Amino acid sequence: MNVDALVLVLLLLALGYACTRLRLFPDHAAEVLNQFALYLCLPAAILRHVPSLQFSADIAVVAVVPWLVLGLSVAAIVPIARWLRLRDEERAVLLLCVPLGNTSFLGYPLTEALLGRDALPFAVIYDQFGSFLILTTWGLWVLARYGGDARPTPTAMLRRIVRFPPFIALVAALLVMPDEPPSMIANVLVKLSDTLLPVAVLAVGLTLKLRLPRDELAPLGAGLLLKLLALPAAVFGLMTLMRSHGDAADAIVLETAMPPMITAGALAISHRLAPGLAAALVGYGTVLSLITLPLWALITR
Numbered sequence: 001m002n003v004d005a006l007v008l009v010l011l012l013l014a015l016g017y018a019c020t021r022l023r024l025f026p027d028h029a030a031e032v033l034n035q036f037a038l039y040l041c042l043p044a045a046i047l048r049h050v051p052s053l054q055f056s057a058d059i060a061v062v063a064v065v066p067w068l069v070l071g072l073s074v075a076a077i078v079p080i081a082r083w084l085r086l087r088d089e090e091r092a093v094l095l096l097c098v099p100l101g102n103t104s105f106l107g108y109p110l111t112e113a114l115l116g117r118d119a120l121p122f123a124v125i126y127d128q129f130g131s132f133l134i135l136t137t138w139g140l141w142v143l144a145r146y147g148g149d150a151r152p153t154p155t156a157m158l159r160r161i162v163r164f165p166p167f168i169a170l171v172a173a174l175l176v177m178p179d180e181p182p183s184m185i186a187n188v189l190v191k192l193s194d195t196l197l198p199v200a201v202l203a204v205g206l207t208l209k210l211r212l213p214r215d216e217l218a219p220l221g222a223g224l225l226l227k228l229l230a231l232p233a234a235v236f237g238l239m240t241l242m243r244s245h246g247d248a249a250d251a252i253v254l255e256t257a258m259p260p261m262i263t264a265g266a267l268a269i270s271h272r273l274a275p276g277l278a279a280a281l282v283g284y285g286t287v288l289s290l291i292t293l294p295l296w297a298l299i300t301r
Helices: 003-022 029-052 057-084 088-097 107-115 117-147 154-162 165-175 183-194 196-207 214-241 247-256 262-270 275-300
Strands: none
Touching: 003 107, 003 196, 003 275, 029 117, 029 165, 029 183, 029 196, 057 088, 057 117, 057 214, 057 247, 088 117, 088 214, 088 262, 088 275, 107 117, 107 196, 107 247, 107 275, 117 154, 117 165, 117 247, 117 262, 154 165, 183 196, 214 247, 214 275, 247 275, 262 275
């Protein structure tokens, strides 16, 4: 475990939160940082690390597990929502934010910090073939079902996928990028990908909202319990039963344990689906994950 990197993450989150509270940055600062990370840092990290992957059964497992987590999430949320008598918008937020974790902006740097650089390519596979595809399919369906949007067509979904910069980088990394690119290209990728941690984590800190929705404590507690503890515990149990060990299995558990995806929370808020609950799930989930993620890293190792 890279303690220095974890301390840096904590510091950047605190600085970002403080900057927002003190209004030191423009309101759109987080959006600009996110765009920089999305269009430059994330593709660079993918092009840098993914070409070294050797195709194996582990790769298939990494790509499939996020969809299994989606199924487990829905299977748990539906009866919980009935038991707690949740409103439709609260159920929608849980269906969005529980299966979808922050597996890129926080997932990449924290996987590298907690598990080491060799585990990072597996985090990329989990994020791109799992979280991203789930967001552009299941996520859009939930928004259409509960937020009043028109049902997304397969063509529209496919268009979103093929235009997503990290996904384009993933295809290039798998098909055309050599394991050892020319030194000039390699140096550029290293410098850009190394900025991912400070840029992405600072942007997360700028967007943190720690407002406790007192009338929605039950769905908040249920969502965080599922996201940070129950689902990664189920995946850890699955990896143990499969006798799957090593960087791939460790990355799968850690990515499953990532806090709710900021984009999923933002989409719920923009569609007026229990905005207080969505913001609290992302905010408190991010803070609490700084305790639970190191524990999961220790358990897997």
